[in-house]
Amino acid sequence: MRLIICQNLKKAKNLKQAFNNKEFKFILRWLPKKKYYFFFLILFVLIFVLAWNVVSGGYDRQNKIILFFKEIIPPKIYKKARDVIFIIPDLKERNKFLTRQVDKFEQGLEGKLFNKDVVISTNKKKKYELKEFYLPFQRLDLRLGWHGEKNSRRAHHFEFFQDKVIVISGEGQTIYFNKNNILKKKLNQKNIPNNIIKILNKNNFELIGIRDLFIEDNQVYFTMLVRNSEKLTIKVYRSDLSFENLNFQLFYEVNEYWQGYNVYSGGRLSNFKNNKILLSIGYNAVPSAAQSLESNFGKIFAIDKDTAKAELISYGHRNPQGLIYIENENIIINTEHGPKGGDEININFLDKYTLPNYGWDIASYGTNYDGTDESYNAEHEGPYEKSHEEFGFIEPFKYFVPSIGISQLVYMPNELNKDSEKYLFVSSLRAGSVYLIKIDDEFNKILDEDRLMFLDQRIRDIKYDEENKVFFLIFEVTPSIATLKELID
Numbered sequence: 001m002r003l004i005i006c007q008n009l010k011k012a013k014n015l016k017q018a019f020n021n022k023e024f025k026f027i028l029r030w031l032p033k034k035k036y037y038f039f040f041l042i043l044f045v046l047i048f049v050l051a052w053n054v055v056s057g058g059y060d061r062q063n064k065i066i067l068f069f070k071e072i073i074p075p076k077i078y079k080k081a082r083d084v085i086f087i088i089p090d091l092k093e094r095n096k097f098l099t100r101q102v103d104k105f106e107q108g109l110e111g112k113l114f115n116k117d118v119v120i121s122t123n124k125k126k127k128y129e130l131k132e133f134y135l136p137f138q139r140l141d142l143r144l145g146w147h148g149e150k151n152s153r154r155a156h157h158f159e160f161f162q163d164k165v166i167v168i169s170g171e172g173q174t175i176y177f178n179k180n181n182i183l184k185k186k187l188n189q190k191n192i193p194n195n196i197i198k199i200l201n202k203n204n205f206e207l208i209g210i211r212d213l214f215i216e217d218n219q220v221y222f223t224m225l226v227r228n229s230e231k232l233t234i235k236v237y238r239s240d241l242s243f244e245n246l247n248f249q250l251f252y253e254v255n256e257y258w259q260g261y262n263v264y265s266g267g268r269l270s271n272f273k274n275n276k277i278l279l280s281i282g283y284n285a286v287p288s289a290a291q292s293l294e295s296n297f298g299k300i301f302a303i304d305k306d307t308a309k310a311e312l313i314s315y316g317h318r319n320p321q322g323l324i325y326i327e328n329e330n331i332i333i334n335t336e337h338g339p340k341g342g343d344e345i346n347i348n349f350l351d352k353y354t355l356p357n358y359g360w361d362i363a364s365y366g367t368n369y370d371g372t373d374e375s376y377n378a379e380h381e382g383p384y385e386k387s388h389e390e391f392g393f394i395e396p397f398k399y400f401v402p403s404i405g406i407s408q409l410v411y412m413p414n415e416l417n418k419d420s421e422k423y424l425f426v427s428s429l430r431a432g433s434v435y436l437i438k439i440d441d442e443f444n445k446i447l448d449e450d451r452l453m454f455l456d457q458r459i460r461d462i463k464y465d466e467e468n469k470v471f472f473l474i475f476e477v478t479p480s481i482a483t484l485k486e487l488i489d
């Protein structure tokens, strides 16, 4: 309609002629009566807001309406719409983001507190105080997409050690700060020199990314993905703990390679029992590997801290990027990314199972990214099986469709919660949320679910500090160290 009016205005020699035009009079007759204007105005605003949500990054990845529109509109079109129709809101958002980047850059290693907010859970309306402190690391570039290889070096991880927090950047920079500085306006971060770049240069490795940091018995471990003459692999390094200098040595390597960068590497470390630590390895886009006992991919291993001998604990994993061991219960809980849909929380009851199989790449509640549903497994034709149990696999304790981009989790035993119940706090990248999952005493049932949502954030790592009664998180878009403390009314 606007187009016709504009065309008429162009054609007409003067305004009077334009408004006398037959076509224009026709339009006028069909224009809604005054009382409908308000309705149309609201409709227009709604469409504008919805469309902005579809084209911008700032929407809830669990919102089914927006996801539906995203599904039917090709990415090229909504990216074009973002750059043309929504240029002003887009630039405004971009400007806000870049201003924050400059602020982060200029404050150096201060670890400045730059955001304070109250977040209310969606279901139970629990209130949490959120604080965000700068991390002096590079931002995740959302416009590259989460699978951009550069973003692989922008996932950062942290660990507590006594009264300190140690953080490793995706590029291997190590820093620390005093835990109690979260009560102040600055974390006052300090750099710890390390030999990671030396290791890379000496071995002619290209760094693909750091996948976890873990501390036990005064030793620091980290996992690293490297490219070595065109092939990729995963390695674990270890150093005596020091705040002056970290001198890492090779601790464990799988000596198995995959071609081409992908995001299915796993790489989490966790405490375990019998002088061992746990390591998760993803399937690395190698078909059938997760189901094959000949391959290290798609597995969770326990590695002896003295001999570095690996014991296979479980298999059939896709991309396990969350991993904990609960000593009192003798269970391992891992999270893993599904394909499109089908993110999982899996429980390994060590007293009950021997070498459990979690089903990938035969069973999954998700489908392939391209919309097809053909299983990757060479011996299993046709779509992924939904039921795990029917095929002798362990059913996920919980699965998420659509995917939340599941990352790390924290177990909160009864004594740490106000209601004296058990909880899992599960962080997510895609959904920018922490899920509060109330579970029964036997880890068999979900009693209740709640969610804390942080729009425009991706949460890579989460841990609970009992001393300050706060969760520490890593948000990777700015990036920042965030803290979450429940507010008691």
Ligand SMILES: [Ca+2]
Pocket: 316, 344, 358, 359, 360, 363, 364, 388, 396
């Ligand atoms: Ca599974």
